[in-house]
Amino acid sequence: MEKQEIIEKKSLNLLKDIDLDTKKEIAKIGMTATMGITVATSMYMKNKFMKRLHVVAGVALVGFSYWHHTLYQPAKKKESKKALPEKISSKESETTVEENQNVAISLNSFFAEMAITGKLTHNEFKSFEEKIETLLSSYEVPSMNILIDITKLEGVEFKVLWDDILFTLKHIKEMKKVAIVGNSKAEEYSTSFANRVFPFSLEYFEEYSKAKEWLKA
Missing domain, CATH: 3.40.50.10600 (SpoIIaa-like domains)
Incomplete structure (x- = not known):
């Protein structure tokens, strides 16, 4: 467990050391690669391995896309958000x-x-x-x-x-x-x-x- 945490910390530190332009390029490459895998595997959904690879690539595509999006956003102060209420009335709990x-x-x-x-x-x-x-x-x-x-x-x-x-x-x-x-x-x-x-x-x-x-x- 400790070894895994050390690896994760090293990975995060490595990302921090990379300049913004390089991060943008990595994000673009990741988006392109996962998009290609997602499209290719969608033609072989009857194959169990391809189906799983399709799911993983799809999630990775969303992740790279979000990362790419954040790299182009100006720094903003975090706004406090009000969480959903712990207790709600019977009327509100209707489904x-x-x-x-x-x-x-x-x-x-x-x-x-x-x-x-x-x-x-x-x-x-x-x-x-x-x-x-x-x-x-x-x-x-x-x-x-x-x-x-x-x-x-x-x-x-x-x-x-x-x-x-x-x-x-x-x-x-x-x-x-x-x-x-x-x-x-x-x-x-x-x-x-x-x-x-x-x-x-x-x-x-x-x-x-x-x-x-x-x-x-």
């Missing part, structure tokens, strides 16, 4: 559920949830995004928790990857916790990687109940 062909979306004051079955489409993702906007508009200083169940995910439309990048960049400051419920090591590793990149907390779970408890903690 709205919408079911599409492959996606079940639920929304309440604790977290927004998306459970995916089959292939995730652009329209389904946009529907989820609209629900998120509803959650955010309920709070004067918005913050949100998200639960995404991908245990039955079979793939995503290519356009969804871009939708995901735009959504993350748009709401990066509002995100507080994101829980991923899955059933493969590739998903776990990609979630762990993303957690190191993004400023919000992102955790992987194999059990829905534990993910839900973590979001409400």
